[in-house]
Amino acid sequence: LSVASRLDLSRARDVLHEVFGYTDFRPGQDEIVAAVLEGRDVLAVMPTGAGKSMCYQLPAIVRENLTVVVSPLIALMRNQVAQLRANGVAAGALNSSAEPDEVRETLADLRTGRLRLLYIAPERLARPETQDMLARAGVGTIAVDEAHCISQWGHDFRPEYRDIGAFAERLGQPQILALTATADEATREEIRERLFVRQPTVFVHGFDRPNIRIAIRPKANPKRQLTDFLDSHRGESGVVYCSSRKQTEELADAFSGAGFHALAYHAGLEAAERSRRQDVFLQEDGVVMVATVAFGMGIDKPDVRFVAHASLPKSIEAYYQEIGRAGRDGLPADTLTLYGTDDILLRRRQIDESEASEEQKRIERQRLNGLVALAEAPRCRRQVLLSYFGEDKSPACGNCDVCVDGIETFDGTIPAQKALSAMVRTDQRFGEVHLIAVLTGETTDQVVRFGHDKLKTFGCGTEFTKVQWRAIFRQILAAGLADVDMANHGRWILTEDGVAVMKGQRSVTFRRDVVEARTEKRGRRA
């Protein structure tokens, strides 16, 4: 940091005390504020509630310039403006629900250059007269809240968000600060492309919830596994997530039979009954909610002590969000996720059969693969999870099943080399199905059409079944030896680490249970 920005940062800290009454920065806030004060373009990724707003509010106050905050959430604008004004900061909002008096005052403050923070809905920003007005006022920084709304493939896509980049250009490229809680790499890439002209400095912070114990186990006897898990949490409140309404009813019955106060919860229940059950969960101790994902949104119960998944969640983001409902009070909380091949196939089918575009389906598959990779990685769960969200370099956590129980592994260098060389010899242009056909020596139409039955790698991997190869491919992904290019038919491309493995400069370790579990299964069927 330069001397000037160090000074600015210490002034930002003063503002944090004096204006907002907080004792210190939250993790990550100081770094982001420092970068903003240095004038850099920034993309900041932090979970909801981590304190993203402060990252643009403090610099706006310290530098005494105008920051335009683009936000789709009118309620949020209203709260923040009220809070800022109560603290003596000149702030205002322009959106469809602002009072005329308030708007007049905001516009007057804007003209006199007194206004520090202007919250604006993207629809309003799209209007030429708004843009002219802001060009006259002079904008120092554009803060884009909920920046993932720019992503066409996300659930919150806002077409008007696409215009923010062009708007910034008209204003002569002021500083841009984008904030989001959606950390997924595909979304981040889209934000970078659509919003920034200069490469932004990226910060990812606050995804670790160290008090939550993580365990992910293959499904053997799910009722038994879950009852054992609940047994170790008698008298505590928790949630068991299920993939269907029927499953919630069945498991709730089974748990009740085992002496737990268990309630099923799903969207098929009468609204009155749903809210009654929700109240029981919130108000009584030791209730087990056996629920579909319909349960949990906006439910703020700090002392949820455990979360279990009776089957694999929909994606790695959903997993993180759902286990994140445990231990909000910061005290130890426990989670257990069960998964089986059938779950993975069910989730795949749900994606395939959805109304989404091909492009979006590819991205959804990638998000599912991220979760499968997490389930199968031979490394600390938390390290894998955090690195998915972009927080690298965290140490092994000591609070996940892999860290605690250890795991049996084998040297996977040779199978990995075979898979990687299948990718290379097909010019890294093909997806998993084709690559596995090449490895197992299957003469599909596509294999023949491309002449891949003539390759040296053709049929070099018959020691594994197709199902086992799929497990190995997931292990390759989990180990970071290759990436799947979602934008191009899910083709597999080697990473630098993958190249090193192929050249024999590096070895790689796979989980034995994951690959072998499937051998057994096949053996039984045959």
Ligand code: ADP
């Ligand atoms: P986000 O936008 O990341 O979801 P907010 O910016 O709304 O989160 O902040 C969540 C809450 O945390 C707000 O009530 C905010 O005032 C508070 N907060 C932010 N920074 C700090 C801090 N350094 N110390 C204490 N509380 C903070």
Ligand code: ZN
């Ligand atoms: Zn761990």
